[in-house]
Amino acid sequence: MLDATGLTGAGIWHNTLRQILRNTPEQFFEQPNGFTQQTVCYPSGLLPTAVCPYQQLEWFIAGTEPTTADTLYQQLFLDKLTGHLATEATPPQDRIQKLVLDLPPTAQPWAEAQGITLLSQVQLGDGEQGSRGAGEPMTNEQGPPARIYLLSPDNNLTYRLSPSLPADAQRLRLLAAADLPLAELTFWLNEEPLATLTTAPYEFWWPLTLGQFTLTVTARTPAAS
Known part of the structure; x- marks a missing residue:
C-alpha cells in the first residue's frame, strides 16, 4: 500500500463497527465447555521449570495441555x-x-x-x-563447522521496482543466522562479495536493481573456516 498503514485501516474499521453496533445490546461471552486453564512458561507454552522467569495462565482445549517441560x-x-x-x-x-x-x-x-x-x-x-x-x-584447537541459515529473502522470489517510490526506499533485507558464534559472515551476489559483517545481527539492506541474481552466504568461525 502507498501512503497507508495498518493504523489507518484499523481506525476506519473501529469507527465503522461502533456505528453499526451503536444500538445493539451488550452481550457477554459465555465460556464453552471442554476448556481448561494451565500455567505455562512464556514464550514456549510448555510446562514451567524452576528457572522459567515468565509464567502465565493460558486456556486449552481439554486434552491438549502441554505435558513436557520448557527447554528454552x-x-x-x-x-x-x-x-x-x-x-x-x-x-x-x-x-x-x-x-x-x-x-x-x-x-x-x-x-x-x-x-x-x-x-x-x-x-x-x-x-x-x-x-x-x-x-x-x-x-x-579447532571448532566444528557452523550451520548457516539464510532467513531473508526466500527462494525464487520476483520483485518489481515502482516508478512512484524513491529508489533509496526500494531495498531488500538480507538476513542470515548461524548456530555458532562467527568471526565474520559474507553475503555474495552472483558470486561477487556484497557485504561482510562481523557482528550479529547479520543483516544488510540491498538496493533493488534490475536483473536476475543469486544470493549466497559464507561464514568463518573464530576457530575454523
Whole structure:
C-alpha cells in the first residue's frame, strides 16, 4: 500500500463497527465447555521449570495441555574468563551461574540485538575440546563447522521496482543466522562479495536493481573456516 498503514485501516474499521453496533445490546461471552486453564512458561507454552522467569495462565482445549517441560530457559555454569560453559578444569571461584536461552536460528538475530545470552554463544560445540591451564583462558584447537541459515529473502522470489517510490526506499533485507558464534559472515551476489559483517545481527539492506541474481552466504568461525 502507498501512503497507508495498518493504523489507518484499523481506525476506519473501529469507527465503522461502533456505528453499526451503536444500538445493539451488550452481550457477554459465555465460556464453552471442554476448556481448561494451565500455567505455562512464556514464550514456549510448555510446562514451567524452576528457572522459567515468565509464567502465565493460558486456556486449552481439554486434552491438549502441554505435558513436557520448557527447554528454552537453561541455568548453566559458565567460566567467567572464557564466557563458555564451565568444564572440569574451571576452578570453583571462576564458575558463574547464567540463565541462557536456547532459541532456534530464526530467532537468534533478534535475541542478539536485544543483548540476550544464547546457548549457542556459550557452548563449545559437538566434539570440540577445551583446554585450560592454571589461571589461563580456555582455548580450542579447532571448532566444528557452523550451520548457516539464510532467513531473508526466500527462494525464487520476483520483485518489481515502482516508478512512484524513491529508489533509496526500494531495498531488500538480507538476513542470515548461524548456530555458532562467527568471526565474520559474507553475503555474495552472483558470486561477487556484497557485504561482510562481523557482528550479529547479520543483516544488510540491498538496493533493488534490475536483473536476475543469486544470493549466497559464507561464514568463518573464530576457530575454523
